[in-house]
Amino acid sequence: MTTPRPADAPAAPAARPAEWPLWEVFVRSRRGLAHTHAGSLHAPDAAMALRNARDLYTRRSEGVSIWVVPSAQVTASSPDEKDTFFEPAGDKPYRHPTFYEIPDGVHHL
Amino acid sequence: MTNLTRTPALALGDDALILSHRLGEWAGHAPVLEEEVALANIALDLLGQARILLSLAGDEDELAYLREERQFCNVQLVEQPNGDFAHTIARQLYFSLYQQLLFDHLATGGSELAPLAAKAVKETAYHRDHAEQWTLRLGDGTDESHTRMQRGLDALWRFTGELFEPVDALDAPWQTLRDEWTTRLTTVLERATLTVPQGPQHGAWTAGAGRQGLHTEPFGRMLAEMQHLHRSHPGATW
């Protein structure tokens, strides 16, 4: 249960000999924005994955740049470890600006 | 339609129109879903080019649907049936390489085709890349794919000479284009472990014939299908 698996990858890959591997596609929608996950697709290799991603995920001008990553190369945190991973951050409100009270009339803070 | 002038826009428009139609026949038949999307993208680019070019020559629908076979001036290469996927890729490789070189040239000239060529050359470069990627994979994939790819290249070779027959009223350095085409093709085929076909680049009596309105047998059948509905309702709008 603790083996790292890609976030959205098959829990138990039912691989067949001829099936092309799965790739995760990240698209930058315009300059200045980060690449965000758009979806996935199958391709025999990186070059084709990139082209398939272009054809599939940017056919309505959704992007200016694409990353493709083999799904099997993504290491994800486990939902089982959600508490140990993410809860400790929950009780540290002093990391947020709203934690601090500033008198009325003080600006630019 | 009568009194038709064969203009460069019409010739290049017919190339795009007919190849787009052939690629459209792949819908639902592609080897993998990703390729359905890729082939349709190319078909749509070509149809877009065809509509602009035909509109320079007249009414796009009248030209597409109401001309007789002998009035079409596309090269014979683009009307050839799809065959298997390798055959289609061979046709794409030959044609897109030619189209990219020609549009590259036209884009920098001052003709009425320059704006279209400047836009289309980007699409065409992608089509050429698609064809090259597949040529590499099929040529250097399995024994079966290698055989099929070589067979496709060989079968269509005799339609490649026509690509460089001068088009009336179209100013282009045909021999230079041809040399460049041959060099680039050779590079790709060598990388793909394939060989450049050796036979003649023209059929026995059909040299440059497509541009003059003389076509191959499958073309009439293709047109019959394409035009039937439009012609069954004269004057109707859709």
Place this chain on the structure above:
Amino acid sequence: MTTIAPEESALEAVFDATVAADERIEPRDWMPDAYRSTLIRQIAQHAHSEIIGMQPEANWITRAPSLRRKAILMAKVQDEAGHGLYLYSSAETLGTSRDELLDKLHTGRQKYSSIFNYPTLTWADVGAIGWLVDGAAITNQVPLCRCSYGPYARAMVRICKEESFHQRQGYELLLALSRGTEAQHAMAQDAVDRWWWPSLMMFGPPDDESAHSAQSMAWKIKRHSNDELRQRFVDICVPQAEALGLTLPDPDLSWNEERGHYDFGPIDWTEFWEVLKGNGPCNAQRITRRRRAHEDGAWVREAAAAHAAKHGKADR
């Protein structure tokens, strides 16, 4: 992977609470086996419908009567391939593979929407599919954008956004025919006559006969009942048909002031079950063609895989 009962029930409680709070379940979360298998079946059926659904429309690509219509139709059929692809991908996050799902489709172990077992006999059918079939599909799909399974919901958001043009182009196509020549008008009416009832069947059997409804509603992978959605669809279509200048083939169709809905006639469920069983006009044809495309493409897929095995490292 040995799970002891108390742990399982704790996990189930977390799952239930997540669904109840209208939050999304994500691929690596614990989920009941039945939730997983129901979702796989539902998403696969949806994906299969997209790719089988390409066929009746692709049937008219080569005969489209104007270049504008031809471009629209090609783009639409292409979208369907894309939507099938998004959906297979979201099913794959549940631990299955596209190959496995395609195999189940090809061997009849998984279904696709029965609507695609009807033929497209005229050009007007392309319009009727866009207006009625896509209209029914959208009515079904919009609520699924809020479905409890994250990847499915996200795929549906993308699909619904892209599909908004599908229904409009169908309606516009029919409008042009309806306002066209007499022959064109007749063609449009004939298509609507043939597609109306099968479209209503797309919402599935009546609520009291629907096998999976209650559990799916509880899991929020289905958000409204079949009959509810069907009624919504009828109410939407009646005024649209009037604006088209076409009639809907149901003499019982009438506004019910009290219910605030249109009443409509009985659906021929015998036909529905027959088509579902495989006796529709095109069942065999659709699946044979689908299987052939897959088989004909096998050598291409193998070639690309073989090439990648030889050159994989160099390509990266």
